[in-house]
Amino acid sequence: MRSSRTVLAVALLGVALSGCGGTGAGPEGGAGEPAPAQIVDRWISCAKDAPRAGEMIMEASPSAVNEPTIGRIDPTFTPVAAVTCGREIRPGPNGGQEQVATERRAEAIAPLLTALRLPSEQAGGEVACTLEMLVPPWLALLDDRGRWLRPHIPTGSCGKPRAEVITALAEPQWTTVDTRTIRPVESAAAEAAGCAQQWTDMVWVETRNGRPGPVGPITRPAAGPLRLCVYEVPASLQEGDKPAGDFVYGGLLPTERQASVLRALSNRRAVADCATPASRFAVLRPLDGAGSDRYVELDGCRRFLVAPVTGGAQLGQGDDALAALLGPV
Structure with a gap:
């Protein structure tokens, strides 16, 4: 000691x-x-x-x-x-x-x-x-x-x-x-939601570097509770290498919404040929720290990224309905 x-x-x-x-x-x-x-x-x-x-x-x-x-x-x-x-x-x-x-x-x-x-x-x-x-x-x-x-x-x-x-x-x-x-450093709202004050838009980072593959025939996991954190990226940073967003809202994702979100993130829709940066994105993280992190563009190209802890991030295509499910909790 x-x-x-x-x-x-x-x-x-x-x-x-x-x-x-x-x-x-x-x-x-x-x-x-x-x-x-x-x-x-x-x-x-x-x-x-x-x-x-x-x-x-x-x-x-x-x-x-x-x-x-x-x-x-x-x-x-x-x-x-x-x-x-x-x-x-x-x-x-x-x-x-x-x-x-x-x-x-x-x-x-x-x-x-x-x-x-x-x-x-x-x-x-x-x-x-x-x-x-x-x-x-x-x-x-x-x-x-x-x-x-x-x-x-x-x-x-x-x-x-x-x-x-x-x-x-x-x-x-x-x-x-x-x-x-x-x-x-961290607003009272971010602290109450259990979210970091800033986060990087990893959908943009991964697609810019051309790394993620399409979402394959994955089985939708039986996820535990998820925390939702939503960030807004200033216009001046949206096309940068690592666009950092500022906290907007977040909290524990309601159980009924979580089931719908996970179903939407399991689709195998073709990813749109799009290069429009998002001004807002959502981060979904397991409360227990186990399982995949999920990133969703709430506007722009509406893509999502599933990032398992073991690596091998996969890219998918979201839509307006998925974005709506990730509104304020």
Whole structure:
């Protein structure tokens, strides 16, 4: 079982699935000591000085501001406090979930400073590296004049922050000094329906790639309860590689409707020669997670896709009657 300190440290660092990489080199790419960190005259806030801190690490968009160079703590700079800027998912005030930016501050930072001044270890050797990678937080150190810098975080042989840094990040009493809402992640309606806020139109994806075969002589399965989730795709995304739809309505599909839907999805009607993207599509998923997922275009070409968990998706042709059966529950 993890200790409370380890849990806090992981929360501050963030976790991403990645291979073990990194060389422990400094910000200039050399194997030696990193260059001194750039000192900025006055700290204002995470919202001003680090507005994009905590965004997905794979995002390629440039930063909204020119952030200072990360590096070693200059001997002439005496830190008296630390600040972390990040993002997390929280329940929304009216249900659902939202992404919130946070600013936390700590002043009992002696162990953290000691850990940050350690050297990075050489990569490789006989150490077995695990797949999860701890992502360093957006961290700033402040001095008594209000100046600040971004310290280099020393890494271990697997390219992750050294264990001493993880432990030290859990030591101070972090105080949340500011939070701000970035965007909704899941609406209250989607949460109540048990649906994701966004989903990809897999009928379009599969047909665009030319993979699914026609629905063959399959036996209509005795399916358990199905959840219906309906999504609307913005016009600007409808012909993209993976058109993402936003939740519109959903919930448990009524038993009497489910029988009719499954019969409609078992037909062997020829698939129309059509390339019109759907503006709305439905996703039907078994409540128990077993069995096939089913995708239905509610307009456009009116096709459907049966996607068994074992693979081998099959394409079929729906109609207005099937679309009507998948109306609001």
